[in-house]
Amino acid sequence: MAGAAGNGQRPLIFGEVLFDSFADGGDILGGAPFNVAWNLRMLGADPLFVGAVGSDELGQRVRAAMVGAGLDTRALQVAPGAPTGRVEVTLEAGEPSYDILPDQAYDEVRAEALEAVVPERAPLLYHGSLALRSEPSRSACGWLARRSERRFVDVNLRRPWYRRDTVLELIRGADYVKLNLDELRELADGSDDLARVAGLFETAGIREAVILTAGTAGAGIHTRAGDRVAAPAPDVTDLRDPVGAGDAFASMVILGLLRGWAWADTLERALDFAARVCTLQGATSTDPDFYAAARARWEG
Numbered sequence: 556m557a558g559a560a561g562n563g564q565r566p567l568i569f570g571e572v573l574f575d576s577f578a579d580g581g582d583i584l585g586g587a588p589f590n591v592a593w594n595l596r597m598l599g600a601d602p603l604f605v606g607a608v609g610s611d612e613l614g615q616r617v618r619a620a621m622v623g624a625g626l627d628t629r630a631l632q633v634a635p636g637a638p639t640g641r642v643e644v645t646l647e648a649g650e651p652s653y654d655i656l657p658d659q660a661y662d663e664v665r666a667e668a669l670e671a672v673v674p675e676r677a678p679l680l681y682h683g684s685l686a687l688r689s690e691p692s693r694s695a696c697g698w699l700a701r702r703s704e705r706r707f708v709d710v711n712l713r714r715p716w717y718r719r720d721t722v723l724e725l726i727r728g729a730d731y732v733k734l735n736l737d738e739l740r741e742l743a744d745g746s747d748d749l750a751r752v753a754g755l756f757e758t759a760g761i762r763e764a765v766i767l768t769a770g771t772a773g774a775g776i777h778t779r780a781g782d783r784v785a786a787p788a789p790d791v792t793d794l795r796d797p798v799g800a801g802d803a804f805a806s807m808v809i810l811g812l813l814r815g816w817a818w819a820d821t822l823e824r825a826l827d828f829a830a831r832v833c834t835l836q837g838a839t840s841t842d843p844d845f846y847a848a849a850r851a852r853w854e855g
Contacts, residue, residue, distance in 0.1 A: 564678040566809060567703060568592040569605045569696050570686035571661040572617050572631075573640030575653075582613065583837055584620055586640060586661070587683050587711055587802050590838045594806035594828075596626050597839075597846040600813065603677075605669065605699065606686075607632040607660040613639035614660070623841070629672040634663035655685070655713050662689050666698035673702060681707045681809055684725055688716045705763075707812070709805050710734035712741060726759045731812070733766040733805055752777050764818075766808060768801060774826060776818050784819045789830040799838020804829040824853050 570588030577583075592604040604626055608614030610633050617639060621628050640661045643654040664686070680696075680703035687693045700706050708729040710722065719742060726732050732755070736748065743758070745751035752765050756779055768774045775785035807828045811821030828849050832838065840846070 564813075565601050565603050565674065566595070566679040566681060566813060567605055567673065567677045567699055568595070568602045569664070569680060569682040569699055571640050571659070571683070572604070572606045572608065573642055573659065573661065574613055574616075575644050576641050577644050582641075584617065585799070585838050587709060587805075588681065588686065589617075590799055590802035591681060591709075591806045591809065592626060593624055593839045594803055594846075595809060596624055597843065598806065598810060598850060600810060601627075603627055603630050603673065605630040605664065605673070605695075607634040607637075607662075607664045607692075609634060609637050609639040609660045611639055613641070630669060632664055632668055634660040637663050653713075655716060661686050662692050664692040664695040666691070666695040669695065669698065673699065675702060677703045679703060679705045679707060679809065679812060681709065681805070683709045683711045684722055685711050685713055685716060687725055705730040705812070707731040707733070707805075707809060709801075710738045710742070712738050723759055726761070728760050728762065730761070730763040731766060731808075732759070732761050732764075733768065733801075733808065735768045735770070735801070739767060768804060774804065774822060776822055778818070782818070784822050786819075786822050786826055788826055791830045791833045793834050795834055796836050797833050799832050799835070800829040802838055803832035820853070827852060 568588050568591055571586040572589035573586040574582040574584055592602045595602045608617045608631060618628055637658060637660040640659040641656055645652050680699050682696050687696055706729045708726045723742060739748060739751050743751035743755040745754050755765055763779055765777045771788050773787040775783060777783050804825045807825035808821055831849055
């Protein structure tokens with residue numbers, strides 16, 4: 556069984572909220588942790604998103620979007636002097652290229668401002684690796700981890716904002732680690748991918764499970780006890796945009812952990828939801844019917 560993490564309690568979702576900024580002047584709200592918090596809320600959970608925005612127009616847009624989705628804004632800090640996160644996106648021969656900017660508001664989350672809004676014990680903390688690239692956000696995440704029963708790390712390697720040894724230290728002792736095949740091969744040594752997973756358990760001291768995604772090939776969940784479940788990705792006949800598929804997958808895995816689903820059920824539902832998100836233009840939707848249809852697949 557996927558371990559229950561305290562049904563009815565609030566998971567903490569920590570990290571970047573940002574806008575993908577395009578050359579035509581368009582800005583799309585996102586950031587992996589923000590997408591996860593959004594999905595969880597729209598799927599019926601009650602996450603607490605912990606992050607920071609600037610005292611600018613983009614920060615106001617983030618807060619308004621959270622209010623509209625019913626997301627609690629009490630742990631959304633304002634970082635004076637730092638802009639709301641942005642990633643500059645350019646298209647080269649039809650393929651997107653990303654410039655992740657330094658010194659953004661999500662780098663400035665401060666632990667001392669969290670004590671009044673974060674519960675003494677949370678069932679689970681989710682975070683990635685990008686928002687831990689610098690202080691004080693790294694220390695704030697560590698503070699949250701000490702108040703959480705379990706920790707779920709979603710590896711997101713973004714050049715030039717990581718070093719192999721630093722990322723391995725960030726995931727050390729995590730209960731669950733999600734990463735894709737390229738990230739596994741970057742972080743772990745071994746004769747094949749199964750050997751790399753086994754090595755990652757040992758070198759990083761992962762307590763419960765490694766969750767390995769492989770795009771259209773599907774995904775697998777490997778437990779420290781030696782169990783493994785795997786499944787192919789569903790066919791997507793009306794694919795529009797693969798952006799956010801990994802965040803959707805992580806959202807459903809977290810929901811499975813909170814509700815005590817079996818790993819096989821969790822994997823099937825995570826792959827199904829990720830495929831559904833690929834039919835959207837963007838990583839999330841403001842349409843409650845989209846999420847209601849996803850919930851009906853496993854609540855019915």
